[in-house]
Amino acid sequence: MMVPSETFDAIVLGAGGAGLMCAAVAGQRGVRVALLDHADAPGKKILISGGGRCNFTNIHAAADRYLSANPHFAKSALGRYRADDFLELVKAYGIAWHEKTLGQLFCDGSARQIVAMLLEECAKGTVTLRLGAVLGEIRHSDGLFHVEQGGATLAARALVIATGGPSIPKLGATGFAYDLARRFGLKVVEPRPALVPLTLGGEEILFRSLSGVAAEVIAGAGKARFREAALFTHKGLSGPAILQISSYWRHGEQIGIDFLPDAEPDWLVQAKRERPRTTLKASLARRLPERLAETLAERLGIGGELGNLADRLLRDGERRLGDWRFSPNGTEGFAKAEVTVGGIATDGLSSRSMEAKSVPGLYAIGEAVDVTGWLGGYNFQWAWASGWAAGQALAS
Ligand code: FDA
16 A cells, blocks of 8 residues: 655646646645656746747637537636736736737747746745656545655645647657546547648659748638648648648548639639730749749649630639648658647536546646647647646635
């Protein structure tokens, strides 16, 4: 039998964005929190996020910008802890910030400021942070959670799973949260890499020769549509529009790319009337990077002067350019995925407190849970909001 050598009110596993927020909120309300992480530094994903400037929230954060088997689950936490609340904290610490685009807020300086802020928030409360903490056996008995760590056993009435998802394993990311949740009888929605580049194979391999070429497009999969940049890579497709759509894409499905989102209907037939001696390639090159224009014209097999081509052929080309079908053969996987779609099933959790319905005292927050945001600060906002909700509940 494990004998507790240290007793806390709550043990939070994982000192990423969600765990730090949860520990700080609970700790500042007098909850004695042990915050454990196997990494040698807290918040490593915060540090590398947003190119080192951390896109820490998005002013448009709302549940409809998140993927989850239950699209309503995130409403409560996101509604109670908003982008503005996190921004107030950022301002209170004098951290300079700016809005980049599409409501995305970044630090002017460094993501280190966000980690330092969260650590200071923890230090203001009763939080004991332990890094390099390799976790051993975890048990639940007599209303207490027992966690073996470093030859000792920690015990607490509450245990918070905040160990994230398996994206970017080289930063210490693991599927630990899912294993632990399953051991406590919680279900896990199949995890998949998300916000991840897509790979092309077969005859689409020829698009790899466009590596480095980017264009503003509308990318679509199912009902989802994103208007942002797409980038051809030596493996396939990337760029914000593709990362966004990758979260919705499933193996075997196609994605559609509108290469000309601003083109007026019948633009190609119009071009034929106005400049009959021009070619499709030249017409496209007025709107797209030249190499892309050339490849698309070749793939469409539409050569020669527009004046010699039938309107029907041009309309068909226009239609294909507006919904170019790609059949990705995969993604670049968890090694390159910014986040994980899927995770601990929300139907087993309270949307208000993040507590497991069937295991009182057990909580799950952040990326470990089946709530995944769009690109652009949405995932951190979920980490803060779910961490805040659980932190509040721990103190009540
Ligand atoms: P997170 O993964 O941050 O933290 C989990 C912690 O648990 C880690 O510290 C880990 O070491 C620890 N852990 C894991 N397994 C463990 C174990 N077995 N034992 C002990 N500890 C364990 N989002 C956004 O909104 N804006 C952005 O700019 C970016 N940019 C970005 C860039 C890149 C390259 C990536 C990979 C991701 C982003 N994201 C992002 C996504 C964002 O980083 C992510 O959604 C949050 O960090 C999730 O926070 P969590 O606290 O849930 O998990």
